[in-house]
Amino acid sequence: MxxxxxxxxxxxxxxxxxxxxxxxxxxxxxxxxxxxxxxxxxxxxxxxxxxxxxxQQIVTEIDVYGHISEDGNYRPLTMEDIDVLESIDNVNAVTRRNELRQFPTFSLDEYKSETTTVAAHFPSEIASGMELDEGRLPEKPNEVVVGYHFLDYFVLDVEDENIYDETNGEIKEEYLYQADLIGKTLDMTVRKDEMTDDNEHSIPLTVVGILKEPTREWMQDQKVYISSDVFADVEAYTGTPGGELGVDVNALESTAADSFDNVKVYATNLEAVQAIVDELDDGNYASYSVVSEMKxxxxxxxxxxxxxxxxxxxxxxxxxxxxxxxxxxxxxxxxxxxxxxxxxxxxxxxxxxxxxxxxxxxxxxxxxxxxxxxxxxxxxxxxxxxxxxxxxxxxxxxxxxxxxxxxxxxxxxxxxxxxxxxxxxxxxxxxxxxxxxxxxxxxxxx
Amino acid sequence: MITVKQLSHHFVLGKKKQETTLSVLQDISIQVNKGEIVTIVGKSGSGKSTLLNLISGFIRPTEGEIWINDQKVSNFSEAEFADFRLKHMGFIFQSFQLIPSMTAFQNIELPLILNGESESSRKEITLAILDKVGLKEFADHYPSELSGGQQQRVSIARALVLKPPLILADEPTGSLDSETETELLQFIKELNQEMGITFLIITHDDEVAAIGDRTITISDGCIVEGVKSR
Incomplete structure (x- = not known):
């Protein structure tokens, strides 16, 4: 049938x-x-x-926190580790940053701002997708780039005046720096713990570029990106790693940090992330990626x-x-x-x-x-x-x-x-x- | 065509552990040749219907062998017998056994469907056979809309549609009046003569028995009289 x-x-x-x-x-x-x-x-x-x-996250980004030694202790990543990370297949870039452990004051004429300052390796940052909104990348040690929102917080140094707009809580426009910042020299003032008149140190830095606005709407980038030489200057002045305040200098074995605070590995594509994470695991690197979270x-x-x-x-x-x-x-x-x-x-x-x-x-x-x-x-x-x-x-x-x-x-x-x-x-x-x-x-x- | 060798059959009756055995057929041996009309007569309960059901494969014999077309069908599985019935046997029942929800055309078409014939071929064959049994204009009628004689003609048409070499009929005229019975018997004879179809007919009607080339009488499960040949 x-x-x-x-x-x-x-x-x-x-x-x-x-x-x-x-x-x-x-x-x-x-x-x-x-x-x-x-x-x-x-x-x-x-x-x-x-x-x-x-x-909320860049999918090809892998945070590498440190190296786990055989005894189970964490070791911050050094340049040797960066070389290892860069040698992994399908790694597009390895960015490494060191953040100053104090908020320096940046001033120009009567305007000033206290903000996060980061020593970045620009070639790897560019390879990872960092883009300039205007200007160029630093070529000399005293040249810097600033984040897209830096100018939103670079305000006139006035006292006894309400600089905030009560309707939206933002700083009133007339108090913000309005001129072009590119080519201007900012004074970066760092401090150290000594109770003397000479406890401030000023470093002149020329702004050569402004970064593009972060792709995530909710992200604010008001950082100043300095060179590793300037970072070393600050460490030399304060005598503490990253220019940290409130640390007993005499108790430190070394005054300068030769490691990196923040290391990120960027894969060439999303599919390669898992293989890189696996290789990092094999190499005893502690890492986190959105793929792990997704899993x-x-x-x-x-x-x-x-x-x-x-x-x-x-x-x-x-x-x-x-x-x-x-x-x-x-x-x-x-x-x-x-x-x-x-x-x-x-x-x-x-x-x-x-x-x-x-x-x-x-x-x-x-x-x-x-x-x-x-x-x-x-x-x-x-x-x-x-x-x-x-x-x-x-x-x-x-x-x-x-x-x-x-x-x-x-x-x-x-x-x-x-x-x-x-x-x-x-x-x-x-x-x-x-x-x-x-x-x-x-x-x-x- | 059909060879029955020392066939015996009994039914097991009653509840479990209180069963009784009822012997229905004892040591039956018969031979039906190709192209013959053989009638089996006997009283009610003599075992003639059981013999037909055994030959049809509806029940399994307790003992003995049944051969049809040189094939030992008594050993067939249910599925094998189903295939064998479809291709080698046609059936005419006393109560016609037409499917009430199907028209005359659909009832006749059924064996063709089971045989996997194409729709166009089915239509052609069914209409031809409807014409042969004189019911072409009743093709779309349901069994309930047909007379007893017409229903039996549909039943015969269904039995003939795959041109089987053997037709088994169980009291084919039992539900018909005498006039229709005579017509039907005439039709069976014509089929036998024109198409060479072998008929094995169970009946208790002498008029029906008379159309057979031979008549076998069964009583109490045994062949009591020799074969009467005409």
């Missing part, structure tokens, strides 16, 4: 009991909708969290999604009881017809196939309807739930938060589970159909 004819048989049989089959399909559809919507919450939250994590997040959500799918499957299992019942009744009702078919030569396999096809048909139609309804429910949940939460709890939710998401994979899983469960529930009635006694069936004794 051809499969096309088997389908025709199934359609004819379903038509005979439209209401009963319809209700069974409805139960299956509800089970399928429940499974998809439930699991879609896991998918939606995962998507939101992953998106949020990726937006943990994805693992957590995989467990959560699996759990939700399992719970959702229970709904389909309940629906399968209906299918079993429908199919059993169908077999009983059609026993005489089955008997006749067997008498004239229908193969038991054909009888079984027809009934399995019928239960699969119910499963597929139910799954398709369930999927469509699930998409509608998911859309309504994403639309309505934030409004309900805002109304009920007076809390505004993040704009990109997605409660429910239905990827194709979830639909395939749900349809697969639905189909499997319906086939399994149709298996016993189908087997029963093949075991029908021809003579009893034809005598209507079943």
């Amino acid at each position: 051809k499969i096309k004819d088997q389908f025709r048989f199934v359609r004819q049989n379903i038509k005979k009991n439209k209401v009963r089959t319809g209700m069974t399909i409805l139960a299956t559809a509800m089970g399928c909708t429940f499974l998809i919507v439930l699991a879609s919450v896991g998918y939606g939250l995962q998507e939101s969290i992953v998106k949020d994590t990726l937006e 943990q997040i994805n693992m957590l959500f995989t467990i959560m999604k699996t759990g939700l799918i399992l719970v959702g499957t229970i709904a389909i299992l309940i629906a399968s009881i209906g299918i079993y019942n429908t199919m059993t009744m169908a077999v009983t009702e059609r026993a005489p017809d089955i008997g006749i078919m067997k008498a004239i030569g229908a193969h038991p396999k054909t009888i079984k196939q027809i009934f399995l096809l019928e239960s699969s048909y119910i499963g597929i139609i139910g799954a398709l309807i369930g999927t469509v309804v699930a998409y509608v429910v998911s859309f309504l949940v994403n639309l309505g739930l934030p409004l309900i939460i805002e109304f009920a709890f007076k809390e505004e939710l993040p704009e990109q938060l997605q409660f429910s998401m239905i990827p194709v994979s979830l639909v395939l899983i749900a349809v697969g589970i639905c189909l499997l469960v319906t086939i399994l529930s149709g298996l016993r009635p189908a087997k029963r159909a093949t075991q029908i006694d021809v003579l009893k069936a034809m005598r209507r004794e079943i």
